[in-house]
Amino acid sequence: MITVSDPPHASAGSDTAVDERRLEELIIEAQTALPVELPALANRCAAALGMDAALIYLVDLQQRLLVPLDETSEPVPVDRSPAGWAYRRLSPQVAADDGGMIVWMPLVDGAERLGVLAVRTAALDGVRMRRSRMLAHLFATLITSKRTYSDWLASLARTTTMGLPAEMLRAFLPPNTVGSSRCVSTAVQEPAYDVAGDAFDHSVVKNVLHTMILDSMGHDLTAGLTTSVAMAAARNARRAGRALADVVGSVDQALARWLPDHFCTGVLCRLDAETGVLHWLNCGHPPPLLIRADRVLHGALDSPPQPPIGLAGQLAPAARQVHETTLEPGDRVLLYTDGVVEARDTDGAEFGLDQFADFIIRSSAAGQRPAEVLRLLIHAILDHQRDQLRDDATILIFEWRPQHP
Numbered sequence: 001m002i003t004v005s006d007p008p009h010a011s012a013g014s015d016t017a018v019d020e021r022r023l024e025e026l027i028i029e030a031q032t033a034l035p036v037e038l039p040a041l042a043n044r045c046a047a048a049l050g051m052d053a054a055l056i057y058l059v060d061l062q063q064r065l066l067v068p069l070d071e072t073s074e075p076v077p078v079d080r081s082p083a084g085w086a087y088r089r090l091s092p093q094v095a096a097d098d099g100g101m102i103v104w105m106p107l108v109d110g111a112e113r114l115g116v117l118a119v120r121t122a123a124l125d126g127v128r129m130r131r132s133r134m135l136a137h138l139f140a141t142l143i144t145s146k147r148t149y150s151d152w153l154a155s156l157a158r159t160t161t162m163g164l165p166a167e168m169l170r171a172f173l174p175p176n177t178v179g180s181s182r183c184v185s186t187a188v189q190e191p192a193y194d195v196a197g198d199a200f201d202h203s204v205v206k207n208v209l210h211t212m213i214l215d216s217m218g219h220d221l222t223a224g225l226t227t228s229v230a231m232a233a234a235r236n237a238r239r240a241g242r243a244l245a246d247v248v249g250s251v252d253q254a255l256a257r258w259l260p261d262h263f264c265t266g267v268l269c270r271l272d273a274e275t276g277v278l279h280w281l282n283c284g285h286p287p288p289l290l291i292r293a294d295r296v297l298h299g300a301l302d303s304p305p306q307p308p309i310g311l312a313g314q315l316a317p318a319a320r321q322v323h324e325t326t327l328e329p330g331d332r333v334l335l336y337t338d339g340v341v342e343a344r345d346t347d348g349a350e351f352g353l354d355q356f357a358d359f360i361i362r363s364s365a366a367g368q369r370p371a372e373v374l375r376l377l378i379h380a381i382l383d384h385q386r387d388q389l390r391d392d393a394t395i396l397i398f399e400w401r402p403q404h405p
Helices: 022-031 036-047 082-089 125-145 151-156 164-170 221-239 244-258 353-365 370-384
Strands: 053-059 065-066 093-098 100-109 111-120 177-179 183-190 198-205 207-217 263-273 277-283 289-292 323-326 333-337 395-399
Touching: 022 036, 022 125, 022 323, 036 053, 036 111, 036 125, 036 151, 053 100, 053 125, 053 207, 065 082, 082 093, 100 125, 100 198, 111 125, 111 177, 111 207, 164 207, 164 221, 177 198, 183 198, 183 207, 183 370, 198 221, 198 395, 207 221, 207 333, 207 395, 221 244, 244 263, 244 277, 263 333, 263 395, 277 370, 289 353, 333 353, 370 395
Parallel strands: none
Antiparallel strands: 053 065, 053 111, 093 100, 100 111, 177 183, 183 395, 198 207, 207 263, 263 277, 277 323, 289 333, 333 395
């Protein structure tokens, strides 16, 4: 396995000439191609660019396997493989293959990791490396646009049957990772196929990052329905330009009207990605954690307790209190549900908040990107509880990283 940096500039020789008309035809064809036609299209695009073949792999729901769209090929593990290295590190990798070479290119849409593209080529130079990267960008965009309506792509990412509450709830979830050059937010969730009451949301509106985590009481279809209504009400208010307290008020009203006697805890945040000003509102939920310079600032985001969301009548709060602080460049904020720290091993020992925070700090200090940090963390929590979580576990981390001229 060879780690590859940006290739040196090289001029195209006769063996790397491109039929631009043919390439244009393929790109136009890609717009209307069915998802099941993408494997053959990838091969034709690779041939048009002077390579032998290209194969698309998508990551499975738990980020353990890279699953090929060509169903005659075998999945490869995310851990301990050149393909997985490219996915984990977002860096191209090169491996020898039957007298030729395979270039493993990460498939990334914005900040979201989708999988990898395997490009087979008899020879490799700067021109072919750049073209492999171009192919990866093209197919990442195609996959993102087509998976919104393709049950086939959704089913490829699953390794077992999904429960009905999880199916309903996941229909509301955004991509695991969103962001820009100034900030990024990423989340993970387990049990992947049986989650019911936990949910997360994140969205970028102009220069503001909106994040939210919710935890409904119970672990059944009603819990999933409660969370789904809460997410819909929050988005409805947010998209109407409502203030943070008013967003929570809208969720209070929606749950009180449509699902009386049901409520959820949650934290909602708004981060100005230009100034670093963070506003947050905590409704009966574990307080967020602030990590700065590889240490937890204990109590930095604590706030006076407020009632859960959805309480009606005399229990409903008169007004929600919004809190404010200013982040420093590189700060990370962690939102989580109690299933994360309350996961217990066979001896009854909890995973615990200290171990949770320490894992984040050590992985970040080792140079892991936020999405990879959470992938490793959720697997560590599953290992701690022998893959049998007693409660939903959801983690969201967002980072402010302003760009200075």
